[in-house]
Amino acid sequence: RPHLELIDVSKRYGATAAVQGVSLSVAEGEFISLLGPSGSGKTTTLMMIAGFESVSGGHIRLGGTTVEELPPHERNIGMMFQNYALFPHMTVAQNIGFPLKVRHRPKSEIKAAVDRYLEMVGLSAHAHKRPAQLSGGQQQRVALARALVFEPRLLLLDEPLSALDKNLREQMQQELRRIHRQVGVTTIYVTHDQGEAMMLSDRIAVFNHGRIEQVGRPDEVYERP
Ligand code: ADP
Numbered sequence: 390r391p392h393l394e395l396i397d398v399s400k401r402y403g404a405t406a407a408v409q410g411v412s413l414s415v416a417e418g419e420f421i422s423l424l425g426p427s428g429s430g431k432t433t434t435l436m437m438i439a440g441f442e443s444v445s446g447g448h449i450r451l452g453g454t455t456v457e458e459l460p461p462h463e464r465n466i467g468m469m470f471q472n473y474a475l476f477p478h479m480t481v482a483q484n485i486g487f488p489l490k491v492r493h494r495p496k497s498e499i500k501a502a503v504d505r506y507l508e509m510v511g512l513s514a515h516a517h518k519r520p521a522q523l524s525g526g527q528q529q530r531v532a533l534a535r536a537l538v539f540e541p542r543l544l545l546l547d548e549p550l551s552a553l554d555k556n557l558r559e560q561m562q563q564e565l566r567r568i569h570r571q572v573g574v575t576t577i578y579v580t581h582d583q584g585e586a587m588m589l590s591d592r593i594a595v596f597n598h599g600r601i602e603q604v605g606r607p608d609e610v611y612e613r614p
Pocket residue numbers: 402405406407408425426427428429430431432433434
């Protein structure tokens with residue numbers, strides 16, 4: 390049974406049909422990219438999965454439960470965007486621990502989890518710095534650790550690497566693959582970069598004009614250049 394299921398999902402903004410009858414099944418632990426040109430409905434689809442946008446039609450099921458009526462905080466989904474939106478006044482450790490703090494987890498559990506995710510993203514030596522003292526790539530790693538620390542059912546990434554330069558982007562792609570293998574969380578990755586989608590994904594869903602045109606493994610969807 391699929392872990393995430395979109396069933397004939399659509400979204401209208403006034404006269405604009407942003408997403409039109411999208412259906413997609415994602416298996417537990419899968420890494421799938423939503424790939425397509427600007428304006429093709431990728432981000433809107435992600436926002437409906439997250440619960441920050443309502444659906445105009447259709448259903449979203451997560452772990453066998455219908456979630457399209459649930460508010461974001463009841464969906465237990467981790468997210469990371471292009472602008473990492475770290476809390477500037479908090480340390481790296483406090484940023485990573487924040488999702489557990491708002492869930493009222495015990496201090497000892499938060500400390501252990503923060504340690505574990507600091508190590509996973511290679512920032513143990515930077516626990517007490519503020520985000521402004523970190524490089525762009527390091528800030529990105531903090532955002533990733535914060536998105537994973539509460540063991541979400543789903544990880545949603547929207548163009549997370551597009552602000553980085555080419556070398557750093559390629560390094561972060563490798564790191565994302567390693568961390569995905571390690572954590573095994575079902576991941577939805579929005580990008581307009583075909584090479585990035587092919588490098589990272591188990592499968593790619595190709596978006597165009599608010600619809601999915603094709604879904605398959607990278608080698609099924611594109612010939613390697
Ligand atoms: P993508 O992520 O593929 O670039 P989007 O999902 O952002 O595409 O946008 C799909 C379509 O929906 C576009 O035509 C966009 O202009 C429109 N759209 C997105 N968000 C809004 C909004 N909040 N209000 C009105 N139109 C929107």
